[in-house]
Amino acid sequence: xxxxxxxxxxxxxxxxxxxxxxxxxxxxxxxxxxxxxxxxxxxxxxxxxxxxxxxxxxxxxxxxxxxxxxxxxxxxxxxxxxxxxxxxxxxxxxxxxxxxxxxxxxxxxxxxxxxxxxxxxxxxxxxxxxxxxxxxxxxxxxxxxxxxxxxxxxxxxxxxxxxxxxxxxxxxxxxxxxxxxxxxxxxxxxxxxxxxxxxxxxxxxxxxxxxxxxxxxxxxxxxxxxxxxxxxxxxxxxxxxxxxxxxxxxxxxxxxxxxxxxxxxxxxxxxxxxxxxxxxxxxxxxxxxxxxxxxxxxxxxxxxxxxxxxxxxxxxxxxxxxxxxxxxxxxxxxxxxxxxxxxxxxxxxxxxxxxxxxxxxxxxx
Ligand SMILES: C[S@@+](CC[C@H](N)C(=O)[O-])C[C@H]1O[C@@H](n2cnc3c(N)ncnc32)[C@H](O)[C@@H]1O
Numbered sequence: 090x091x092x093x094x095x096x097x098x099x100x101x102x103x104x105x106x107x108x109x110x111x112x113x114x115x116x117x118x119x120x121x122x123x124x125x126x127x128x129x130x131x132x133x134x135x136x137x138x139x140x141x142x143x144x145x146x147x148x149x150x151x152x153x154x155x156x157x158x159x160x161x162x163x164x165x166x167x168x169x170x171x172x173x174x175x176x177x178x179x180x181x182x183x184x185x186x187x188x189x190x191x192x193x194x195x196x197x198x199x200x201x202x203x204x205x206x207x208x209x210x211x212x213x214x215x216x217x218x219x220x221x222x223x224x225x226x227x228x229x230x231x232x233x234x235x236x237x238x239x240x241x242x243x244x245x246x247x248x249x250x251x252x253x254x255x256x257x258x259x260x261x262x263x264x265x266x267x268x269x270x271x272x273x274x275x276x277x278x279x280x281x282x283x284x285x286x287x288x289x290x291x292x293x294x295x296x297x298x299x300x301x302x303x304x305x306x307x308x309x310x311x312x313x314x315x316x317x318x319x320x321x322x323x324x325x326x327x328x329x330x331x332x333x334x335x336x337x338x339x340x341x342x343x344x345x346x347x348x349x350x351x352x353x354x355x356x357x358x359x360x361x362x363x364x365x366x367x368x369x370x371x372x373x374x375x376x377x378x379x380x381x382x383x384x385x386x387x388x389x390x391x392x393x394x395x396x397x398x399x400x401x402x403x404x405x406x407x408x409x410x411x412x413x414x415x416x417x418x419x420x421x422x423x424x425x426x427x428x429x430x431x432x433x434x435x436x437x438x439x440x441x442x443x444x445x446x447x448x449x450x451x452x453x454x
């Protein structure tokens with residue numbers, strides 16, 4: 090969907106994306122502001138800041154307001170300086186956003202800037218400037234949420250995430266990309282988007298599902314191997330016509346970031362108008378339903394660790410990479426209680442049964 094008006098009506102899948110953003114930022118802001126003097130929220134495709142509701146009233150917040158409110162209304166005291174950069178290419182949308190922001194009280198440790206410009210040009214000049222000054226980008230959360238796919242070059246994503254404390258959340262517009270795959274005039278755009286020409290191999294694949302899987306895995310591989318992001322996840326947004334609207338790719342070098350994005354995803358209520366699924370691991374699809382499937386998680390854990398003795402941190406990382414959280418209460422505790430026991434605690438500084446502090450060593454029987 091490419092929209093001409095200044096603001097437009099919100100769609101269900103956008104609300105889901107906003108719910109993820111909101112929940113993630115509420116978790117990210119206190120963690121990052123505890124350890125850093127200054128943090129950045131960069132909204133690369135900020136939009137006008139509001140959406141029309143069902144009655145065509147502009148009452149629903151867009152991403153800049155979601156981010157700003159997550160910070161200024163946070164129930165914890167956020168001590169870091171928090172800088173919001175809202176980048177938006179269109180003049181009318183920038184003006185609309187500025188007028189909204191003017192009426193908002195901003196705490197002293199926060200400030201924002203609305204930049205009327207293109208995302209790639211703005212970020213490239215900022216990074217060039219920092220390179221010249223031999224400085225690094227402050228720890229940042231960068232939200233990259235375009236309408237299409239031509240203005241988000243992979244080389245720029247790579248430059249951003251070379252800063253190990255920067256995280257990205259990218260809307261990867263597969264509904265547009267899939268149509269471009271066979272068009273010769275789009276090859277340059279796709280080369281830039283994916284940072285490789287390897288995507289052309291998709292033309293030998295005839296089955297649409299396999300093509301989709303190829304592209305999603307290629308982008309993931311690029312983020313992991315080229316951009317060297319330690320943890321990459323993606324979530325698929327399927328609309329009510331059972332079509333993939335987009336993938337939400339998330340990249341972080343921080344295990345805590347991975348934990349929080351998983352938790353954020355599980356809290357989004359699919360409401361039946363869309364479906365979220367996680368195919369980060371092509372052999373295992375996790376559908377986001379109101380309750381995580383802990384039977385599936387137990388199977389995955391047992392398959393991975395049966396007969397082994399491992400530190401609890403290793404299980405934690407495996408669980409997070411598999412798209413889950415809360416394995417201690419839901420998996421380890423019942424396994425320890427089972428008769429016969431399914432796990433044995435070899436070592437632990439714990440004071441209570443059923444708890445598994447970081448130094449615990451667990452044997453899977
Ligand atoms: C999907 S909308 C963003 C919605 C917003 N992130 C939200 O969630 O509320 C994409 C926005 O990017 C703007 N845009 C398009 N090309 C751009 C570019 N190259 N750089 C920055 N903004 C751009 C469009 O005008 C539009 O407002």
